[in-house]
Amino acid sequence: MTPTNENEKPRRSMGSHHSARADTTTWLTPPHVLAALGRFDLDPCAAPGWPTAKRHIILPEDGLTASWEGRVWLNPPYGMEAWTWLSKLAAHGEGVALVFARTETAGFVREVWGKASGVLFLHGRLFFHYPDGTRAGANSGAPSCLVSYGARDAEVLRTCDLAGTFVPLDACTTTVSLTERTAP
Numbered sequence: 001m002t003p004t005n006e007n008e009k010p011r012r013s014m015g016s017h018h019s020a021r022a023d024t025t026t027w028l029t030p031p032h033v034l035a036a037l038g039r040f041d042l043d044p045c046a047a048p049g050w051p052t053a054k055r056h057i058i059l060p061e062d063g064l065t066a067s068w069e070g071r072v073w074l075n076p077p078y079g080m081e082a083w084t085w086l087s088k089l090a091a092h093g094e095g096v097a098l099v100f101a102r103t104e105t106a107g108f109v110r111e112v113w114g115k116a117s118g119v120l121f122l123h124g125r126l127f128f129h130y131p132d133g134t135r136a137g138a139n140s141g142a143p144s145c146l147v148s149y150g151a152r153d154a155e156v157l158r159t160c161d162l163a164g165t166f167v168p169l170d171a172c173t174t175t176v177s178l179t180e181r182t183a184p
Contacts, residue, residue, distance in 0.1 A: 027128035027136070029075045029098060036160040037096055037146075041070025045077065045085070047131060068092045071153070083107030086147065090115035094150045096157065101145040112147050116169050118154035120146040123163040 028050045039054070044063030046056030052073045057063035064085060072095030076085035082099055089095050090111060101121055102108050112119060126144050128136050146162075148154040158166045 026131045027075075027078070028131065028133070029073075030126055030128060030135075033098065033126070033146075033162065034073070036162045037073075037156055039071070040073035040095070042068055042095075043073045043075075044068060045075055050129075050133070064088060071095055074098070080107070083111050086111035086115075090149050092149065094153065096149075096153050097147045098144060099147060101143040113169065115149070116147045117150055118148040118157050118166060118168050120148075120157040120160070120162065120164045120166045122146065123165070 026047055028047055029052060034052055041053055042055045042057070043053035044057045044066060046052055046058050046063075048056075048058055052075075054070075057066050068088070072089055072092060074085055074089050074095060074097040076082040076097065076099065078100065086097055086099070086107070087110075089097055099108075099112075103113075122144050125142070130136060146157055146164075148157045154168060158168070
């Protein structure tokens with residue numbers, strides 16, 4: 001947490017948002033990620049004014065208990081509750097979630113390794129955006145991945161132009177293969 005010059009305040013990575021010192025718990029998906037994935041029908045965790053899908057569910061409406069239809073974009077609230085959201089997306093069977101790549105956690109094992117059709121481990125760290133749309137000054141502080149549920153969305157992750165390593169997880173996949181891409 002060192003400033004780059006003596007007049008600049010120290011910057012923390014977004015990972016510091018897990019502490020009581022955080023200014024916000026709303027971290028908007030970088031636009032280039034959404035553009036690479038195509039159109040979505042529903043965002044059950046939407047923020048006002050941030051175009052992610054045709055239909056937005058915004059607080060105080062509860063996106064977790066609402067009816068989900070079509071292709072879902074999910075950037076869930078981070079923390080233990082994220083796994084409940086991924087469980088609903090897995091049951092829905094059509095969509096993509098953006099989560100931290102905490103591959104060793106019980107939630108990741110259960111909801112991603114155990115249910116997803118594919119994972120794109122993004123190279124580098126994302127810079128999320130604040131509720132006003134400005135890009136955060138520091139990166140996310142942790143690696144991120146995109147998780148697909150359903151064959152169509154696994155194919156989208158496999159072929160999109162985001163730099164990362166794709167791992168197919170579909171139960172029908174009989175061989176393990178990795179597709180690694182570099183930034184254009």
